[in-house]
Amino acid sequence: MSFVSPPTKHWSVVELLHETVKNPNIHVRGKHSYYSNAWTGSFEDSVVRYLYGDEYSLKAWESQWPVDQLHIGDYVCIGAEAVILMGGNHTHRTDWFSLYPFPDVILDAYKGKGDTVIADGAWIGMRAMLMPGITVGEGAIIASGAIVTKDVAPYTIVAGNPATVVRSRFPAPVVETLLGMGIYNWDQKKFDAMKAYLCASEIEVLVSASAKYDASVKITE
Known part of the structure; x- marks a missing residue:
């Protein structure tokens, strides 16, 4: 049996965000979150839009306002062609008569939307769009093509x-039990030991296995 290495771009190959993200305003937790980049450019080039901190913007100008941050948890799955829109209101003031971003009033025109957060274990479907300043909770699913405007x-x-x-x-x-257990805060050794129970749907079994693991660790200590 032979193995043929896939080309750089293929649906079976994903981009691990902790290995590729360079923008200082993008914060990736852990080493497992990925973007399915087979049909687009990189995560930073294709998915994240209007976020100061890329190579060009850092060299071209200094931000005149606090930059909204993008926080991505661990084990986050981001489908192809998804869009994470940053940049606040993009200097378009809907409460002004004119929406146009005139350069001489640009500082007054900008309004931040706050940080965007994608929590651990979330799944962002293909071609979904996240609007600025929202939080996607732990383990949430954003369906393909969805446009998310609120938490x-x-x-x-x-x-x-x-x-x-x-x-x-x-x-x-x-859900309350899962959140209380803090499964994505477990160290890697425990997470790996509990993987069989996480890849299932029996909460009592997971709780019991977690308790037994913790007890065994205390004994060995």
Whole structure:
């Protein structure tokens, strides 16, 4: 059996964000989040839009206002051609009579939207768009083509334009338990040991296995 190395661009090859992201205003947690870049450029070049801190903007000018940050958790899956829109209101003031970004009033025209956060374990579907300043909760799913204009609760599925809630992935007590366990804060050794239980849907079994693991670690200490 032979193995043929895939070309640089192929649907089976993903971009690991912690290895490629250079913009100081993008913060990637952990070493597992990825972008499926087979049909586009890199994550920074294609997905993240209007964010100061790329090579050109850093050399060309100094930001005149606080820059909204992009925070990406661990184990985040980002589908091909997704867009994460940054840059606040893009200097278009909807409360002014004119929307045009005149250079002489540009400082007054800009309004930040706050940081954008994609929490651990979230899945951003192909061609979805995240508007500035939103938070996508832990384990949330953004359906393909969805345009997300407001925060998405943990373990919630949203779809459509604008995105609305389809359903929660699990009953509320299960979601509360998952959040309380802090599974994405486990060290790598425990996470790997619990992987079989995480790749399942029996919460009682996961809770029990986690407790037994913690107890065994205390004994060995």
